[in-house]
Amino acid sequence: xxxxxxxxxxxxxxxxxxxxxxxxxxxxxxxxxxxxxxxxxxxxxxxxxxxxxxxxxxxxxxxxxxxxxxxxxxxxxxxxxxxxxxxxxxxxxxxxxxxxxxxxxxxxxxxxxxxxxxxxxxxxxxxxxxxxxxxxxxxxxxxxxxxxxxxxxxxxxxxxxxxxxxxxxxxxxxxxxxxxxxxxxxxxxxxxxxxxxxxxxxxxxxxxxxxxxxxxxxxxxxxxxxxxxxxxxxxxxxxxxxxxxxxxxxxxxxxxxxxxxxxxxxxxxxxxxxxxxxxxxxxxxxxxxxxxxxxxxxxxxxxxxxxxxxxxxxxxxxxxxxxxxxxxxxxxxxxxxxxxxxxxxxxxxxxxxxxxxxxxxxxxxxxxxxxxxxxxxxxxxxxxxxxxxxxxxxxxxxxxxxxxxxxxxxxxxxxxxxxxxxxxxxxxxxxxxxxxxxxxxxxxxxxxxxxxxxxxxxxxxxxxxxxxxxxxxxxxxxxxxxxxxxxxxxxxxxxxxxxxxxxxxxxxxxxxxxxxxxxxxxxxxxxxxxxxxxxxxxxxxxxxxxxxxxxxxxxxxxxxxxxxxxxxxxxxxxxxxxxxxxxxxxxxxxxxxxxxxxxxxxxxxxxxx
Amino acid sequence: xxxxxxxxxxxxxxxxxxxxxxxxxxxxxxxxxxxxxxxxxxxxxxxxxxxxxxxxxxxxxxxxxxxxxxxxxxxxxxxxxxxxxxxxxxxxxxxxxxxxxxxxxxxxxxxxxxxxxxxxxxxxxxxxxxxxxxxxxxxxxxxxxxxxxxxxxxxxxxxxxxxxxxxxxxxxxxxxxxxxxxxxxxxxxxxxxxxxxxxxxxxxxxxxxxxxxxxxxxxxxxxxxxxxxxxxxxxxxxxxxxxxxxxxxxxxxxxxxxxxxxxxxxxxxxxxxxxxxxxxxxxxxxxxxxxxxxxxxxxxxxxxxxxxxxxxxxxxxxxxxxxxxxxxxxxxxxxxxxxxxxxxxxxxxxxxxxxxxxxxxxxxxxxxxxxxxxx
Numbered sequence: 001x002x003x004x005x006x007x008x009x010x011x012x013x014x015x016x017x018x019x020x021x022x023x024x025x026x027x028x029x030x031x032x033x034x035x036x037x038x039x040x041x042x043x044x045x046x047x048x049x050x051x052x053x054x055x056x057x058x059x060x061x062x063x064x065x066x067x068x069x070x071x072x073x074x075x076x077x078x079x080x081x082x083x084x085x086x087x088x089x090x091x092x093x094x095x096x097x098x099x100x101x102x103x104x105x106x107x108x109x110x111x112x113x114x115x116x117x118x119x120x121x122x123x124x125x126x127x128x129x130x131x132x133x134x135x136x137x138x139x140x141x142x143x144x145x146x147x148x149x150x151x152x153x154x155x156x157x158x159x160x161x162x163x164x165x166x167x168x169x170x171x172x173x174x175x176x177x178x179x180x181x182x183x184x185x186x187x188x189x190x191x192x193x194x195x196x197x198x199x200x201x202x203x204x205x206x207x208x209x210x211x212x213x214x215x216x217x218x219x220x221x222x223x224x225x226x227x228x229x230x231x232x233x234x235x236x237x238x239x240x241x242x243x244x245x246x247x248x249x250x251x252x253x254x255x256x257x258x259x260x261x262x263x264x265x266x267x268x269x270x271x272x273x274x275x276x277x278x279x280x281x282x283x284x285x286x287x288x289x290x291x292x293x294x295x296x297x298x299x300x301x302x303x304x305x306x307x308x309x310x311x312x313x314x315x316x317x318x319x320x321x322x323x324x325x326x327x328x329x330x331x332x333x334x335x336x337x338x339x340x341x342x343x344x345x346x347x348x349x350x351x352x353x354x355x356x357x358x359x360x361x362x363x364x365x366x367x368x369x370x371x372x373x374x375x376x377x378x379x380x381x382x383x384x385x386x387x388x389x390x391x392x393x394x395x396x397x398x399x400x401x402x403x404x405x406x407x408x409x410x411x412x413x414x415x416x417x418x419x420x421x422x423x424x425x426x427x428x429x430x431x432x433x434x435x436x437x438x439x440x441x442x443x444x445x446x447x448x449x450x451x452x453x454x455x456x457x458x459x460x461x462x463x464x465x466x467x468x469x470x471x472x473x474x475x476x477x478x479x480x481x482x483x484x485x486x487x488x489x490x491x492x493x494x495x496x497x498x499x500x501x502x503x504x505x506x507x508x509x510x511x512x513x514x515x516x517x518x519x520x521x522x523x524x525x526x527x528x529x530x531x532x533x534x535x536x537x538x539x540x541x542x543x544x545x546x547x548x549x550x551x552x553x554x555x556x557x558x559x560x561x562x563x564x565x566x567x568x569x570x571x572x573x574x575x576x577x578x579x580x581x582x583x584x585x586x587x588x589x590x591x592x593x594x595x596x597x598x599x600x601x602x603x604x605x606x607x608x609x
Numbered sequence: 610x611x612x613x614x615x616x617x618x619x620x621x622x623x624x625x626x627x628x629x630x631x632x633x634x635x636x637x638x639x640x641x642x643x644x645x646x647x648x649x650x651x652x653x654x655x656x657x658x659x660x661x662x663x664x665x666x667x668x669x670x671x672x673x674x675x676x677x678x679x680x681x682x683x684x685x686x687x688x689x690x691x692x693x694x695x696x697x698x699x700x701x702x703x704x705x706x707x708x709x710x711x712x713x714x715x716x717x718x719x720x721x722x723x724x725x726x727x728x729x730x731x732x733x734x735x736x737x738x739x740x741x742x743x744x745x746x747x748x749x750x751x752x753x754x755x756x757x758x759x760x761x762x763x764x765x766x767x768x769x770x771x772x773x774x775x776x777x778x779x780x781x782x783x784x785x786x787x788x789x790x791x792x793x794x795x796x797x798x799x800x801x802x803x804x805x806x807x808x809x810x811x812x813x814x815x816x817x818x819x820x821x822x823x824x825x826x827x828x829x830x831x832x833x834x835x836x837x838x839x840x841x842x843x844x845x846x847x848x849x850x851x852x853x854x855x856x857x858x859x860x861x862x863x864x865x866x867x868x869x870x871x872x873x874x875x876x877x878x879x880x881x882x883x884x885x886x887x888x889x890x891x892x893x894x895x896x897x898x899x900x901x902x903x904x905x906x907x908x909x910x911x912x913x914x915x916x917x918x919x920x921x922x923x924x925x926x927x928x929x930x931x932x933x934x935x936x937x938x939x940x941x942x943x944x945x946x947x948x949x950x951x952x953x954x955x956x957x958x959x960x961x962x963x964x965x966x967x968x969x970x971x972x973x974x975x976x977x978x979x980x981x982x983x984x
Contacts, residue, residue: 043977046896066948141663141726168674172724179661179718179728181634205723318845323892327844351832352863353934358846359768359862359892363933363978364959370934371955438956 006477009090011083013064013072014469015057016267017044017096017256020293020322020361021432022053024060025469026068026089027484034480036488039464040064043362045252052252054259057094079259093476094260095468096253097267097292102127102242105153108134109160109169114198117223118159119392121197121231123313125238126266127154128295130317133176135169141176148180155192155241156182156214157234158206161199163224170202171209178213191215193241197222197234217241229396242266262476268297268313270471274485275299275428276311277474284425285309287451289382290467291431293322293361296381298389302418305395310418312393316385321433322361325377329354332380339591340376340449342598345369368607371438375446378433382450390419421587422454422500422562428490430462441540441604444493444578454500454587455562456551456571459493459578492545494576498583501559503535508556509584514541516549523547533584536596538603541582543575551580559586618765618860618898618980620872623913626761626902628742631754633657636736638749646740646757648775648885648904653738653754659731662713667725669709670698674725681727683717689729690714696727741773741885743904760910762879762903764860764872766826769888769899770839771856772849774802776823778903780880782806785873788865789827791816798822802884802901804876807867809857814838818854824886826876826901828861828868835863849889849897856888858899866938869930869982879903923981929964933978940982941966 012027012034022045026038040063045056058077065072071087074080080088104127108115111134122129130151133144148156156177160170182192194214196206203218210216219233243263257264271290279286279301288299296319304310318327329337334347350373357363365371394417429435429447437443443461447453466489474481499510513530526541527549533539543549552570555561561569573580581604585591601607636655640646666681667674680696683689689711700706715731744759779801781793789805791812799820805813805827811834817825836842838853860868884903891897905913923929925946931939941964950958951973959975966972 142661145661145663168724171721172726175663175719175721175724175726175728179730181658209721209723324845326842326846330842330844348831348833349864355768355832355835355843355863356933356937359890360932360980361892364957364975365953365955366933366975366978367935367954368956371957436957438958 006479009477009480011070011089012473012477012480013061013079013089013092014473015060015092015094016465016468017053017057017094018267018292019097020044022056022060023465023469024057024064025464025466026064026070026072027473027480033487034483036464036466036484038064038068040067046250052255053096053250054252054255057256057259091261091476092259093262093469093472094256095265095267095270095472096256097126102238102266103130103151103154104128104157104238105131105133105148105151106157107160107173108132108158108198109166109173110134111137113226113396114159114161114223117229117231117396118157118197118234120229120312121159121222121234122157122238123315124231124269124272124311125235125242126269126272127238128315128317133173135172145176145180148177148182152183153192155238156194157238158194158196159198159222159234161202161221162226163200163221165199167199167202167205170198171205174206174209177210182214193217193244195219195234195237195241197237227396239263239265239269262472265468265472265475267468268299268315270468271297271430272299272311272313273471273474274467274481276301277482278426278428278485279309279311282426285420285423286426286428287386287419287424288428288430288467289385289434289447289451291378291381291385291433292320293432294318294320294324296320296385296431298385300389300393300419302393302420302423304418310393312389312418314385314389314392316381316388319381319385321374321378321381321431322357324358324381326354326358328377328381328384331384332377337373337376337380339594340379340597341372342594342601343369343372345373372607374433375437375442379446379450382446386451390417393417393419421452422560424453424455424457426458426460427451427453428460428462428467430465430467432465435462435465439606440491440493440577441606444496444581445601445604445606447493448496448498448581448583449589452498452587452589453496454498454560455569456573457496457498458573459496459576459581460490461493463489463491492574492576494543494578494580495551495573496581496583497551497553497561498581498585498587499553499555499559499561500587501555501565503584503586505535507535509533509535509537509559509586510556510561511554512582513552514549514580515552516547519547520544533582535584535586536591537584538600539582539584540578540604541580543573543579545574545576547575549573549575618767620764620869620875620982622762622875622878623760623905623910624763625758626742626744626763627747627756627758628740628744628902629750629754629756630738630741631750632736632738635752638751638753638755640746640749640755642746642749644746646743646746648740648743648883650740651737652740652746652757655736656733657736659715659733661718662715662729662731664695664709664711664713664727664729665725666696666709666727670696670707672698672707672725675722677725677727678720678722681720685717685720687717688715689717739773741887742902743883743885759904761905762875762913764875764901766858766860766888766890766899766901767862768846768848769856769858769890770835770848770851771824771853771888773885773887773889774823774856775883775885776801778802778804778876778880778882778884780804780877782827782873785828785870786867789813789825794820794822796820802826802886804873804880805868806873808865809859810834811837814855814857822855824856824858824888826858826860826886828859829864829866830857830859832863846890846892849887849891851888856886858886858888858901861938862932864937869940871982876901876903882906923962923976923979928982929962929979930982931964931972931974931978932980933974936964936972936974939964939966939972941971944971946976
């Protein structure tokens with residue numbers, strides 16, 4: 001941890017070591033305010049011939065230094081601290097998802113209850129959950145043992161039983177672990193870390209059962225009663241063990257850990273922290289997505305069954321744009337992806353291109369055709385990841401609901417998704433294909449097509465994929481993190497207005513009216529403007545980020561824009577670099593013809609000549 | 610002079626190659642430091658613990674879990690055969706006793722009074738590790754395995770299917786740009802490592818499996834053919850355990866791409882010699898690429914000098930290969946490395962370099978889209 005007085009911190013260097021690219025940013029105090037000033041990146045170096053993550057870090061930091069005219073690395077290849085004149089920085093922090101991130105297995109008694117809570121804890125901490133073992137997972141015990149042995153997770157989280165509940169079932173699962181003789185992925189000289197966060201009455205027997213086969217840590221139960229989830233102690237234990245065991249054995253991390261002023265956080269954990277902060281501060285429902293090379297993370301904050309905001313995170317382990325691109329094509333199927341491509345492409349050649357991207361994951365599209373195809377794949381990867389997220393982000397299962405006579409016909413037993421596309425206020429995009437899209441319109445269109453938000457939804461993007469850096473910075477210097485987040489991190493893209501309903505060709509979808517006081521004459525016309533959107537039509541209205549407007553939408557019969565079918569809605573909105581996206585395609589989205597796609601792309605000015 | 614790191618595959622006429630050969634669990638090492646070993650010699654051996662079968666004896670006997678230890682007729686460490694009585698309940702005054710007969714054979718590993726489970730482990734399976742590299746044992750890792758070293762010609766491929774294989778190198782293509790077709794694979798190639806030039810066709814792969822070719826190496830292959838050979842669409846590049854009847858290694862990528870001339874010539878120079886290949890590929894952190902290793906003969910060791918090479922540095926004058934469309938496969942040298950980002954045809958801004966190619970205009974490509982080629 002840093003012992004520097006935050007007031008004396010003027011230059012902050014932050015890196016994020018992704019599985020493909022290491023990104024470095026420089027934050028400096030400019031006129032008394034923290035601003036992100038420069039960025040640089042280099043390929044992550046965890047493979048031979050280098051196999052040392054610090055080489056990629058040094059390269060990325062050197063690039064930032066070159067661009068900033070600041071010497072950040074000394075002759076020994078280490079980060080110079082503290083800052084003095086044009087040399088060095090005051091603190092250096094880092095996140096990491098290289099090495100495939102943190103890979104875990106979780107166990108519980110019932111898959112939908114304690115095991116689901118354990119999975120939420122692991123995912124919330126930034127892990128990839130390789131498998132979930134539960135007594136009702138329909139596998140034979142020997143199959144579970146084989147699975148533990150084969151997968152070689154970095155660590156395991158055991159849950160099961162509410163406090164005072166079953167001991168026998170919890171111990172039954174514990175008995176599977178010693179015979180599996182689990183070995184962690186990195187290094188052979190240490191025992192696999194296991195965290196026990198189950199029924200406190202079973203802790204002693206579980207400790208005896210596991211013996212010295214693993215390195216066990218016992219923390220408070222993550223589901224002490226059916227109605228309560230207490231995930232924080234388990235998440236903290238995961239972070240501690242991640243540093244102590246996993247990171248310390250990845251190539252070069254022993255060096256990197258010594259360089260940083262704060263513990264290295266798993267990238268998704270850091271992104272989740274910053275999203276939670278935004279949603280709580282603004283009192284809104286938000287979804288964030290980070291699409292990477294190997295995985296796609298979806299984060300959401302929606303009100304739970306009791307109305308309190310609930311944070312959820314999912315990792316779609318094999319949905320990504322480089323290492324996993326071929327898997328996206330296999331899962332979504334090529335014809336579905338090609339529906340998003342508005343010109344002819346040879347499928348055989350495309351298949352080869354996809355595989356070439358998979359085997360050389362760091363390459364980038366050079367031509368417009370390659371870009372259109374890559375963005376088509378991204379739409380499907382995001383859609384699949386969001387579907388998985390919705391299925392996971394649910395109310396607690398197993399909670400008894402108090403019912404009245406009025407509820408007789410609604411058999412609500414918990415387990416429904418809390419993700420409500422109509423209630424979604426803010427959708428934040430991050431990750432290479434979204435953040436680095438050459439045009440902001442492309443980012444907005446990918447979000448709208450994949451997430452299919454309903455009603456009024458604000459769209460934003462993480463300008464240069466800064467959320468992980470800011471998440472970890474918040475743990476050291478919250479003021480700097482907040483200032484940079486508000487000023488430099490989020491780019492407001494605009495607002496999507498999309499009534500839900502089944503479109504009928506040639507019919508009206510909705511009428512709209514826009515009013516407001518123009519800050520600039522250029523937008524005077526836009527701000528006294530009304531019109532109609534037909535079913536299947538899309539329209540882009542340019543409205544800058546600093547401009548406010550009142551938008552009234554009158555949906556046609558059968559369409560709902562948030563107030564019920566056919567009922568008008570009026571909202572105050574703010575523009576963005578893209579503006580207002582009026583979407584008359586209905587929800588859920590359903591289309592066949594390629595000509596339609598070409599029309600939408602033209603309306604949104606996605607790929608102008 | 611600006612320099613940058615960029616990935617590249619290793620292709621070298623001489624390298625002191627070392628192969629770390631270890632058992633999955635502790636076992637017996639059969640060689641000593643200084644021993645000469647052949648590629649298929651067994652260097653270490655162990656017995657893998659058998660599969661584990663938990664048996665719920667409490668349920669089977671209808672007794673509380675706590676009574677199971679007392680009901681057991683066998684104790685931890687005992688061996689059991691199918692049909693052996695494992696446990697017997699006390700019954701009522703010695704009457705109505707229930708028995709549980711084992712349905713599996715193995716050794717009793719644990720008896721639990723908490724859950725009433727008895728864990729029976731099956732017979733151990735022998736596991737052997739071969740030397741892979743014909744050479745000299747440099748280090749013995751007690752209880753684990755050894756490190757074998759040899760001077761070898763070494764080629765790293767970009768992608769492979771299947772595991773370790775051994776055989777003499779047979780060049781079936783006359784040039785690096787020749788496709789490897791089914792008619793080029795002959796019955797006499799059984800047990801050989803067959804080397805083609807450009808794309809290996811699906812029919813050639815099927816033919817190779819038919820005649821029992823140990824491994825097929827060529828410049829490229831079509832994804833469509835890969836899907837047919839595997840019977841499924843490969844989602845993530847983690848391979849090595851496929852059982853398709855042969856090992857496949859592509860050196861350049863997917864599609865109709867010729868093998869790099871240098872790679873082809875290097876393999877041709879060793880035609881007829883014994884090679885060890887491994888198709889296992891893992892494109893994740895800690896990347897693993899497929900490899901072809903040809904231990905050098907004593908004469909060759911005297912002749913071939915290990916080239917000096919600085920790995921991973923991209924600078925003016927470096928030879929690179931473009932690894933992304935629209936110039937996929939083109940090899941050239943780097944005349945300049947501009948530092949300022951440039952706008953690409955896709956509209957993105959990226960740092961670029963120009964690649965000078967003999968007989969044509971230089972092309973400008975993103976730095977991310979080239980890899981180093983050793984010369």
